[in-house]
Amino acid sequence: MKVCLNALYFNPGQMGGTETYFRELVRHLPVVHNNNSFTVFTTAVNRGEFDGGGVSVAAIRGYEQPVSRKLFHRVMRTLLNFDLYVSKLADQQSDVIHYPFTIIDPLVIDRPTVLTFWDMQHEFYPEFFSRKELRLRKKMCKKSAQLATRVIVSAQFTKNCLIEMYSIEPEKIDVVHTGFSPIFRVMKNNDAAERLLTAYGIDRPFMFYPAATWPHKNHAVLLDALKLLADKWNFDGLLVLSGISKKYHGSVARKIQELGLANLVKTIGYVPFSDLPYLYNGARLLVFPSLFEGFGIPLVEAMACGCPVVASDCTTIPEVTGNAGKLFVPTSAEDIAASIWGIWNDDEALSMMRARGLERANAFKWEETARNTLLVYHKAMD
Numbered sequence: 001m002k003v004c005l006n007a008l009y010f011n012p013g014q015m016g017g018t019e020t021y022f023r024e025l026v027r028h029l030p031v032v033h034n035n036n037s038f039t040v041f042t043t044a045v046n047r048g049e050f051d052g053g054g055v056s057v058a059a060i061r062g063y064e065q066p067v068s069r070k071l072f073h074r075v076m077r078t079l080l081n082f083d084l085y086v087s088k089l090a091d092q093q094s095d096v097i098h099y100p101f102t103i104i105d106p107l108v109i110d111r112p113t114v115l116t117f118w119d120m121q122h123e124f125y126p127e128f129f130s131r132k133e134l135r136l137r138k139k140m141c142k143k144s145a146q147l148a149t150r151v152i153v154s155a156q157f158t159k160n161c162l163i164e165m166y167s168i169e170p171e172k173i174d175v176v177h178t179g180f181s182p183i184f185r186v187m188k189n190n191d192a193a194e195r196l197l198t199a200y201g202i203d204r205p206f207m208f209y210p211a212a213t214w215p216h217k218n219h220a221v222l223l224d225a226l227k228l229l230a231d232k233w234n235f236d237g238l239l240v241l242s243g244i245s246k247k248y249h250g251s252v253a254r255k256i257q258e259l260g261l262a263n264l265v266k267t268i269g270y271v272p273f274s275d276l277p278y279l280y281n282g283a284r285l286l287v288f289p290s291l292f293e294g295f296g297i298p299l300v301e302a303m304a305c306g307c308p309v310v311a312s313d314c315t316t317i318p319e320v321t322g323n324a325g326k327l328f329v330p331t332s333a334e335d336i337a338a339s340i341w342g343i344w345n346d347d348e349a350l351s352m353m354r355a356r357g358l359e360r361a362n363a364f365k366w367e368e369t370a371r372n373t374l375l376v377y378h379k380a381m382d
Contacts, residue, residue, distance in 0.1 A: 003029075003377055004094035007042040008060070008085060009101060012049060013270075014244065016212055017297040018118060021154075021178050021369075022100050023049075028370035030054030036374065041089055060088055096377045104144040112380035114373075115148035117141075118294035119315075120161055121216060125292060128215040142166045149380040152176050152373065154295040155316035174376050178295050179366035184277050184304040186358070193278040200268050200279075206238035207340065208283035208307070210276065210298050211290065213249040218289040218312075220255055224333035225289075225340070227259045233341050237284065241267045280305035285350070287340060288312060289330045296320050300364045303357030308350050310339050322363075324356035 005026065012019060029038050030053070039056040042049070047059040085106040089097070097108055100116045122129050122137040129137065145151055145166050151173045153159045159175055162168040187193060197203075211217040219241070229235035239261075241252075256265050271279065280286065286302040288311035299320045302309050311317050312330035321327070328339040343349045 001036045001096065001377060001381065002039070002094045003036060003096050003098060004039045004041050004058075004089070004092045005055075005098045005100060006089065007040050007046065007050070007100070008089075009105070010042055010046050010049070012046065015101075016244075017178075017295060018101055020297055021116070021295075024179065024181070024366045025100070025370060025373060026050060026055055027053055028366045029374065032367060032371045032374060034374075036377075039092060039094065041092060058092055060085070096380050098373075098377070099144070099148070102144065103140040104147055105140065107147065109147075112149040113147070114150050114152060114376055114380050115144055116152045116154075117145055117148075117158065117162065118154070119158060119292060120165065121292045121294075123161075123165055125216060148172075150174060150376050152376055154178050155319050157316045157319055158294060174372070174379070176369055176372045176376065177364050178297060178300075179364045179369045180297065180300045180304050180361065181273075181366070183274065184280065184301045184361075186306040187277065187281045190281070193282045196275060196278040197282050200240075200266070200271075202238060202240055202266060202282070204236070204238055205284045206240045206266070206282070207285045207287045207310075208240050208242070208279055208302075209287050209289070210242045210271075210279070211288075212243040213246045213252050215248050216291045217243075217248075218291050218330055219248070219252045221331060221333050222287065222289045222336060223252070223255050223259055223261060223265070225336035226261055226264060228333055228337040229341060230261070230264060232337070235264070235341070235344070237264075237344065239265045239287070240279070240283070241265065242269065242271045242279070244270045276301065277305055280307040283307050284344065285310050285340070285353075287336075288317065289328075289336055290317070291315075291330055293317055293320075299325070300361055304361035306354045306358055308343065308353035309357060310343070322356075322360045324353060324360040326353065 039058050040050045041058045044059040047057050050057050089106055090108045096112050098114045102118045104115055122134055126134055145162055145168050153175055154177055156175055159173045163170050226239055280302050285308040290312055293316045296317055299309055303324055309321055309325040311325050313327035326339055329335040
């Protein structure tokens with residue numbers, strides 16, 4: 001079987017968990033395959049992202065600059081009703097095409113298609129999107145799920161959403177959990193972790209929240225909870241925030257100042273992937289107040305590192321954490337604060353959560369993700 005994975009809109013450094021998913025899937029498919037071949041279809045500028053990984057790379061040349069590529073593509077589509085990418089993708093000698101980023105674009109209908117559908121956040125929180133983004137999502141997401149031969153989701157919650165809100169047939173949806181890299185593990189020697197924490201200016205016990213400043217990541221209510229912790233219980237630990245800066249970054253920074261939390265918050269921005277295990281190992285707990293997740297890879301990474309998880313009780317999060325996490329209502333600063341304080345100084349509770357987290361993390365392996373994805377490809381061809 002020949003599989004083409006469409007990475008035309010792969011945007012490294014800007015995609016969060018979906019980038020991790022795609023990189024790991026591409027890395028592991030060749031490991032678990034049985035007489036199958038895999039081709040990544042992408043732009044020339046991203047060719048080097050996948051070279052040498054056990055897959056072939058088919059790259060479109062000539063439209064490397066994102067602005068000119070998008071402009072040319074838009075003109076051709078709008079005025080001439082011609083999509084260059086359709087013909088290029090259709091030229092790929094494959095039995096199945098996998099679209100890994102929620103939408104089917106460009107659409108090739110002469111062979112089976114597999115769609116990885118991440119979430120329909122826009123249906124729950126339309127206010128978090130610009131009119132342009134919302135219009136695109138409304139136009140493409142439901143249509144893509146309907147057109148796909150089979151749909152992969154990373155959680156039962158998303159499958160239920162597709163069935164209930166988009167009327168997708170349950171039989172064509174496969175739940176395939178994502179995994180975590182083996183670099184996420186309990187570290188016996190903490191010297192390296194201590195050095196890294198010092199380099200980041202982390203000088204006392206801390207809770208960690210790795211999340212880009214998107215509105216659904218809910219930094220504002222977390223900061224309200226931190227204010228309550230300080231005022232009610234004299235909390236003197238640290239909240240460490242990492243992640244790429246997005247459109248709400250400025251409002252998060254302003255709120256830290258307005259609430260007088262500068263001495264309790266350390267914002268370290270984007271951190272290299274290789275630094276994350278040290279931060280998870282060094283943290284007293286992971287706090288994860290997100291309002292909406294398609295999966296929640298940081299939850300699994302933290303558990304694999306023996307970092308206790310305190311997280312939202314909504315969307316996919318309870319499904320991922322199982323009995324290992326302590327859950328709160330993410331819209332309630334009072335509940336978040338009480339949940340954190342309830343275990344912050346309780347070493348026995350934290351130890352139990354670490355043990356449960358390590359056990360739970362064993363359920364999520366990239367090899368299994370790749371193996372189960374391969375089964376979906378075969379189902380699509382049946």
